[in-house]
Every structure is written in structure tokens, then in C-alpha cells.
Amino acid sequence: MNAPTASPVPPPVVEIHDLTVAYRRKPVLWGVDLTIGPGKLVGIIGPNGAGKSTLIKACMGLVPTQGGWVRFWGRPFGEVGSRVGYVPQRETVDWDFPVSVMDVVLMGRYGRIGLFRRPSRADREAARACLEQVELLPYADRQISNLSGGQQQRVFLARALAQEAEVYFMDEPFAGVDAATEASIVSVLRTLRDRGCTLFVVHHDLPTARQYFDHLLLLNLNVVAFGPTAEVFTAELLQRTYGGRLTLLSEVAQALGAQGGPR
């Protein structure tokens, strides 16, 4: 008799199965399937409106899904607590929000210390170390609107680091940062990967995507391709990702219409 718990194969770190998301009948993601293990740095590539942010939000349980599921270590998001980290697209938050850089980084510790407890001295130390890592320590006490775009992006990165999660979803962490900052962010991402974290990073620049990531997810409404960068980064697949958007959309819209469509 072989009990399922004795199985030597641990569940994958992230498993997405047949995930479908629609905003008011308009499909945005369609039948996304994906499985990945620990210690991978995955680039999510696709044109504007491809559903990259939507995929991340669906994984975080932030948008309702019309079908399919996402599991982390075989469990739904609600059960894995702060083991999954998130870096939103910079434009989505209100930078006039009355908090300091330190306050935002400490938010990364909330899941760890419990939501009702005050961050301890050790938490503050950890937050300072994360700020140091992204070279923002001198700005710790500033209100967050008094920062440049690239600095704001790094505040988010420091918050994610402070969370000490095992899976990260990052929505365009390189948007609006200079070359030096981009290099330092990449090295932070690589350090995390080497520690065994799996990171999904939305990225818009194709040449650097090839250097930065060991896996690529080519996304445009559905998964065009997913695999090691060397196999997936081909002219043909990229052409399909960026070129065929209109036909793909109408095909799916037809399919949805035929079966009554998601609500």
C-alpha cells in the first residue's frame, strides 16, 4: 500500500491550471497552464494588454477568475499566507499616501509578525537591511512621494525582500529605473533565486529579457510558450506573441459566445 503522503515528489511550487479571467465578458486570460519548481527566475513577456498584470493579480486572488485554479505547494493562496510576495506596478498605488519609506518596507514584515503585533526592533533591523540592499537607507524616513520613480520602485523591492517570501510576483520592477539601478535589481533577483525562491517578473525589453531570465513565459491572452529561455526565445514564438493578437482574440470571443461565455 502506498500512502499518498509518502510520495517522494513534492508538489510544484506554483501550479496554474486552465486559468481563465474575463472582465465583463471580455476574456483577458484564457486557459493558462503552467507548472514550476523552486529556484527559478521567470520573465513574463507580452504586449500591452496581454494580461500579464491580470495573471499576477489572479494568482494573488485579487481578481475573480472564471475558471481554473492556482496552487502554491499544492495549496490555494489563502492557505500559504505570506510565503507569496507581490510587487505591484508602480502606477497602481497612491504615492501621496501618508507613510514613510520605512513604513512601507515594514509592511513586508506584517505577515511574519502577525497583523496585530507591533514590529519589533528586530523587524526594524531587517527592514533597514533590506533598504541597505537597494541603496535606500538614507531615505528611510521620507514620505514616499518625495522620491524619484526609480527610488519608488526600489522601495517596493525592499518591501518584498523584507517579507522573506518564497515565491514573488513582480509587475514591471524595471519600469522607469536607470541602467545602474536595473543592474542592482537584477542582482538582487538572482540572489533570491539562488536562495531557492521562484520569481515571476513582468518585463518589457526583449534583449535584456534574454539575459536576465532563465525561463520565459510568453503571454498573450493565453500561454504562447513557456520554458527555458534558450528554447522559447525564438523569432517565431515572439512573432506569435506580439503579432497575432487580433486573430487570437476573435477566436476566443467566438468560443466564449458558443458556450454562453463566462459571467
Add this chain to the structure above:
Amino acid sequence: MSGQWMLPAFDLHALLVAPWTEQRETFGWVGVMGFCVAASCGLLGNYLLLRRMALMGDAVSHSVLPGLVIAFLVSGGRDTGAMFLGALASGLGATLIIDFLQARTPLKQDAAIGIVFSALFAIGVLLTVVFAGQIDLDPDCVLNGELLFVALEPPVHWGAWTLAPPAVLRMAGVLALVVGVIAIGYRILLVSSFDPGIARAAGVRVGTVRLGLMLLLSLVVVSAFEAVGAVLVVAMLILPGATATLLTDRLPRLHLLAVLHAALSVWWGVGLAVWLDCSLAPAIVVMGAVLFALAWLFAPRGGLIAQGLRRARVLS
């Protein structure tokens, strides 16, 4: 010559001190009540402002009328508990309908609010007309409220102790609840107002927090509106936070300043009401707006005067 348009004599002692000393009988509990209303509204309002849903308070306060009428009909009289529950239910219901419209239709929040509260208020008015024989509820009363009634209520006794009038006790309880929720749930409210994704990553149930906030808002508004009315409660929700925003960019100080704004506007507002012999709630709101204007002028960093000085310095 004492023309009709002459303002009454202006005597600082009579306006700012006497109400709290010689006339304490009349204004003591009124002041406490006003402060409890303004402070609970102000504290909660900070979160509404941060979440860009300041007008939710408007929606709740105008939506209570049908709930009041139905509670009146069901309980067969002005039973305070039933009225309170009815108002609470329709206030909360309004927020849920607004959220639903926002999520399931192309409408934005402002339009959804506009539809829901005006429709519910209209339903309330219709109900009062249809059942005019059975109830004596005046929609005007719902809109305007009267703070001075508090002083006419006999205080509650507890053993040998004489406590406050019941409305004041209720409102103080609501304020204590608001302060308690903010103190205990500070980080939850902070992170879920900042970014829902980051909140989810911290293990916060964003939807539950929002629902809890709407419940608290309904509770505050419903408790407050018998004193200040549905229209002015909105001002009380927005003015303290708006004033504080001009003066600081840290949340804890925002809360402190909102409470200070509440205290000052009640103090000066009572003075204004005594001076002009007018009703209290509007006077308090006018003074709240005056405080906002003062902050706008004199704020050390973003104020008009500070800006002017800086520009002059740059030009010279």
C-alpha cells in the same frame, strides 16, 4: 440704531468660555456629544479619504430613511433600538449595492453612489407619504438633526451615579469602538488601504476589511445623524481628515490632528452658535471649514502663504 442686519455683540468670554462654565448645564453634554460625533467621524473619515471613497458617508447617511420607516412600521413606534437597527441595515445595504454596481457594471463609484443614495432616499420619502397615517417621521428631521435635543434628555443613572444622557453614552461608545478598532487593527487598515495586493501578500482578507469598514461607517453615521443630520455628517467625515492632510504626511499625526480639528470645531462652533443664536451642527461645520481654510493658508509646507514666500525668495 439697531437695524435688523446688525450682528449681535461679539464678546469672546461669552462665546468661548461661558458656554463651558456658567452655561455648562446647557452646553456641557452638547459639547461632549459634538466632540464624540466629530472625532469618530474624523478618524474614520481619514480612511475614507485614503481609499478615495469620501462620498460613501454621503451614501450611507441618505440611505437610512427607508430603514427608519420600515423599522417604525415593524416595531409600531419610535423604539430606539429598532430604529437604530433599521437605519444600520439600510446604510450597510447601500454600501453593498454600491460595491456590487461598481464591480458588475461599467459604472464608476461616484455614479453608483449617486444612483443608490438618491433612490433609497426617494423610496424613504415615498414610504413616509404612503404610510403617513401610521408614522410621524419627517424627512427634514433626518436631513437636519438637532444637537441641542441631547441636553434636554434626562441623564442615565447607574446606581448612585448620574451618567450622561443616553445619546451621549451611545456616541461615546461608538467613539471608543472606532478608537479601539484603529488601535488594534492599525496595520491591517494601513496596508489594505495602501494596496490590496500588498495586503493580500501580508495575509489580510481585503474584502472582509472593506466590509468591516463599511459596517463601522454605517454605525458611526447612524449614531451621529440624529444629532447632526444626514447632510452635515458628511462634512464631519471629510473636513478633519482634509484639514489634517494639509498639515502632515504621516498617518498617526493625521489621526491626532483630525481629533484636534474635531475638538476645535466643536469649541468654536458652539461659540458661533451662541453668538448668532443659530443651530449647533451647522455652526460646528462652518467652524470646521474655517479651520480648513486656516490650515490651507498657514500650513508650514504646502500652505498658500508658505508657497508665496518661497516663490518670492526664488525670484529675488
